[in-house]
Amino acid sequence: MSARTVRSAPKAAAPTDRTAAGPRQLTLDELGTPLIDTVFVVLDLETTGLDPAADRITEVGAVKVKGGDVLGELRTFVHPGRPIPTRITAVTGITDAMVADAPRVEAVLDHLLGFLVGAVFVAHNAAFDLAFLRAAATAHHRVRPEPVVVDTARLSRRLLTDEVRDHRLATVARHLRARTTPAHRALADARATVDVLHGLLERAGTLGATTLEDLVELSRSRSHRTYRRRDLVADAPRSCGVYRFLDGDGRTLYVGKATDLRARLRTYFGQDPRRRMADMVRETARVTWQVTPTLLAAEVAELRAIQTEQPRYNRRSRRPKTPHFLAVTREPFPRLVVTRTPGPGHLTAIGPLRDAATAQQLREAIEETYPIRSCTTRLRRAQDHPSSVLHDLGRCAAPCDGSQDADGYARDLEEVLALTEDPGPLLRRCRARMAAQARAGRYERAREVRDRSHLLARALVTRQDHAWLTSAAQLELTRPGAQGTEVVWLAHGAVAASALLAPSSTAGGLRPPPEAGRLDLPPGDADPSFAELDLVLAWIARHDVTIRTTSTPLHSPVAGGAELAAELAAARETERIVRRDRQLLSGSKVRRRDQGAQDPDDGAGQGGAARRTG
Numbered sequence: 001m002s003a004r005t006v007r008s009a010p011k012a013a014a015p016t017d018r019t020a021a022g023p024r025q026l027t028l029d030e031l032g033t034p035l036i037d038t039v040f041v042v043l044d045l046e047t048t049g050l051d052p053a054a055d056r057i058t059e060v061g062a063v064k065v066k067g068g069d070v071l072g073e074l075r076t077f078v079h080p081g082r083p084i085p086t087r088i089t090a091v092t093g094i095t096d097a098m099v100a101d102a103p104r105v106e107a108v109l110d111h112l113l114g115f116l117v118g119a120v121f122v123a124h125n126a127a128f129d130l131a132f133l134r135a136a137a138t139a140h141h142r143v144r145p146e147p148v149v150v151d152t153a154r155l156s157r158r159l160l161t162d163e164v165r166d167h168r169l170a171t172v173a174r175h176l177r178a179r180t181t182p183a184h185r186a187l188a189d190a191r192a193t194v195d196v197l198h199g200l201l202e203r204a205g206t207l208g209a210t211t212l213e214d215l216v217e218l219s220r221s222r223s224h225r226t227y228r229r230r231d232l233v234a235d236a237p238r239s240c241g242v243y244r245f246l247d248g249d250g251r252t253l254y255v256g257k258a259t260d261l262r263a264r265l266r267t268y269f270g271q272d273p274r275r276r277m278a279d280m281v282r283e284t285a286r287v288t289w290q291v292t293p294t295l296l297a298a299e300v301a302e303l304r305a306i307q308t309e310q311p312r313y314n315r316r317s318r319r320p321k322t323p324h325f326l327a328v329t330r331e332p333f334p335r336l337v338v339t340r341t342p343g344p345g346h347l348t349a350i351g352p353l354r355d356a357a358t359a360q361q362l363r364e365a366i367e368e369t370y371p372i373r374s375c376t377t378r379l380r381r382a383q384d385h386p387s388s389v390l391h392d393l394g395r396c397a398a399p400c401d402g403s404q405d406a407d408g409y410a411r412d413l414e415e416v417l418a419l420t421e422d423p424g425p426l427l428r429r430c431r432a433r434m435a436a437q438a439r440a441g442r443y444e445r446a447r448e449v450r451d452r453s454h455l456l457a458r459a460l461v462t463r464q465d466h467a468w469l470t471s472a473a474q475l476e477l478t479r480p481g482a483q484g485t486e487v488v489w490l491a492h493g494a495v496a497a498s499a500l501l502a503p504s505s506t507a508g509g510l511r512p513p514p515e516a517g518r519l520d521l522p523p524g525d526a527d528p529s530f531a532e533l534d535l536v537l538a539w540i541a542r543h544d545v546t547i548r549t550t551s552t553p554l555h556s557p558v559a560g561g562a563e564l565a566a567e568l569a570a571a572r573e574t575e576r577i578v579r580r581d582r583q584l585l586s587g588s589k590v591r592r593r594d595q596g597a598q599d600p601d602d603g604a605g606q607g608g609a610a611r612r613t614g
Contacts (some may be wrong), residue, residue: 033212035201039066040150041119042197044189045129046092048080052135056080057105058094061186062115063194070194074115075187077102092184106140113137113145120212121147124169124193148212152196154219159203172196217266232287233265242301243289245280245313253280254313257302261289280313294486296539297498297519303531304521320529324359325351326366328417333409335373336363336416348417351463354530358459365452366419369429370412422559423460427453427567454574457567464556466533469493474551480544487548488539494528495521495536 043062049055062074077094079102089095112133123129126149137144156167164175169192170182178195180188201215208230209218217230236243241261245254245268258264268281292298306317327346328334334347338359342349353359367374415425430453437446469475470493479486481500489497497520528536539545547554 035210035212035215036067038212039064039071039119040122040194040197041116042122042190042193043116043129043133044123044186044193045132046094046184046186047132048082048084048088050128052131055132056082057108057132057136058084058088058092058099059186060108060112061188061190062112063187063190064115064119065194065197068198072115073187073190074112076108078105078108079103080105094185105136109136109140109142113142116145116147119147120150121145122150122152122193122197124151124172124189124196125153126151148216150197150215151219152193152200155200155204155215156196158218159200159207169193169196176200217269229281229284230266230269232284233262233269236262236265236287236289237291238262239291240295240298241289241291242298242305243287244305244311245284246286246288247283248285252305252309252311253283254311255302255305255309257295257298259295261291265289276313292498292519293500294488294498294519296486296488296535297495297521299535300495300532301519301521303529303535307529317531320531321355323352323354323530324356325349326353326359326362328413333373334413336366338363348420350420352466352530353459353463358455361452361455362459365430365456366416366426368449368452369426369433370416372412372416420460420463421557423456424560424563427457427560427563430456450574453567454571457564457571461564461568465537466493466530468554468556469533469536470528472550472552472554474549475554476548476550477540478546478548479539479542488536490536492527493533493536495532497521 041062041064043060045057045061046059047055047057057078058080059077060074064071064073077099079099081104084094084096084099121130130145130147130149134144136142152172153167153169156164156172160167160172160175164171169189173180173182173192173196176196176199178192178199180191180195182189182192204215204218207218209215238260240257240259242255242257243261243265244252247253256264265287268277290301292301303317305311306314307320310318322340325339325342327337327339327342327349329337330345330347337346338356339346339349342351350362351359353362366372419426430449434446434449434453437443437449469490472490473492475490477488477490479488483500485501487499487501488495499519
């Protein structure tokens with residue numbers, strides 16, 4: 001499918017971009033809910049303090065509005081189940097006598113939550129009121145409210161930055177000439193917040209915020225200038241795909257992928273906190289995107305575009321690691337070497353491995369376990385060379401000086417040559433070596449052997465997975481999903497095409513993909529990278545993947561599978577324990593408070609400042 005381009009800035013003309021198309025008509029879902037048709041419930045709560053876990057609600061005030069008209073109001077005192085602190089009474093004027101005959105919060109909750117159904121939640125410093133409402137709902141076994149939230153305090157900070165000295169409700173209400181003056185009472189403050197909301201909506205309209213979606217994004221925005229450039233992505237669809245930010249000369253600045261192009265692209269215009277992303281948006285003249293039938297196709301297209309186009313604002317995947325091999329040399333007494341391209345001078349090669357460091361670690365693990373020589377001297381069959389220090393350390397059987405003959409050396413090498421088919425002997429030797437080091441009290445050395453054993457297991461499993469995946473010239477895989485059946489066509493492990501198929505009502509099988517439902521990816525310049533193979537393997541590992549057709553019967557070694565699985569399980573458990581210990585040592589480990597340690601109604605936790613005003 002061709003990429004689509006949004007409305008461009010004046011300098012965005014780039015005739016070199018031949019995949020761009022003009023703007024399209026948005027659907028009603030993509031346009032969003034017009035603010036004139038949005039129902040808002042403006043809520044204000046008075047409480048005994050500032051802690052939702054310890055303090056209680058004393059008064060509720062709510063106003064429901066739509067299109068500037070008041071649809072209804074809700075106001076009631078609430079018995080907090082404890083005395084109201086004197087300092088709170090001094091601020092709000094609410095006394096114990098005023099709430100003595102008031103209903104408890106559990107009797108008010110159902111009415112309040114029903115009042116909020118289908119409406120947008122609005123409050124000044126909304127996090128405060130919403131936290132108390134959720135705490136009450138949880139404590140009394142009601143459904144936790146998860147409304148769309150509009151915070152007038154945040155909107156004020158975006159729209160009135162240079163006009164008011166602070167963003168307290170009283171200050172903003174006075175500046176916008178609200179008809180009601182805030183008085184630290186629930187209904188009065190809610191009415192004042194309604195007037196503040198309407199005043200802020202007028203200001204937001206001058207920036208192009210005409211829908212609820214626009215308003216929420218504006219409240220999260222960090223820059224007016226960046227927010228105004230949302231027109232660059234105004235036509236983005238709600239589909240998965242890959243997108244590009246281009247400068248005035250048509251050069252790619254950034255490539256990304258998204259499950260929802262419209263939602264993801266809009267976050268760049270004012271919401272992304274990274275400074276380099278703000279710099280990128282300032283340089284952007286045009287944004288293009290390409291809809292893909294599946295997320296895997298978007299991930300692969302993004303990866304290939306980054307590696308090919310080298311966008312300067314992308315940091316990840318720009319320089320893919322070069323695969324390496326651990327090869328066995330072809331000579332009278334072979335040795336292990338790390339190489340990028342095994343050739344006729346090698347008996348066999350283990351790989352491809354992710355990078356040179358992984359290959360080197362695997363080499364050291366083998367040389368520590370088997371008496372394979374690690375010296376670079378080219379030995380003759382005469383075995384009349386002087387021995388090295390490794391022989392004295394017990395790390396080499398010294399074929400150089402005749403201590404080991406060629407037949408004995410070949411027997412030691414035999415297990416190394418069979419490592420790709422059966423890693424069990426090597427893993428067992430590594431575990432025995434680790435246990436021996438631990439018994440001798442050399443715990444650091446035991447840890448090194450353990451880490452190399454874990455790395456060895458991961459490298460061999462990855463190699464086996466990549467080997468069966470790349471062995472077939474043509475491989476078709478399917479996986480059912482909520483939107484249909486995903487189909488992926490692979491060529492030696494590289495993604496060649498992808499489609500999303502709907503179930504066929506007549507044949508009982510899969511309906512052939514229409515042209516618009518299939519994406520053919522251009523082949524890469526070389527074999528698939530480790531990063532691309534990892535994406536495919538992650539897609540396969542999720543669930544219910546079926547092989548529909550394959551040009552080559554697929555197989556993977558069975559020998560050593562139990563040892564590999566046990567080693568991988570041990571590696572995961574070790575990582576979990578080490579991560580937990582590091583969190584405890586650094587103080588970053590989060591501990592949940594014992595819920596039964598303190599009765600929430602025992603009066604503890606009162607105190608702090610009076611009700612917030614901004």
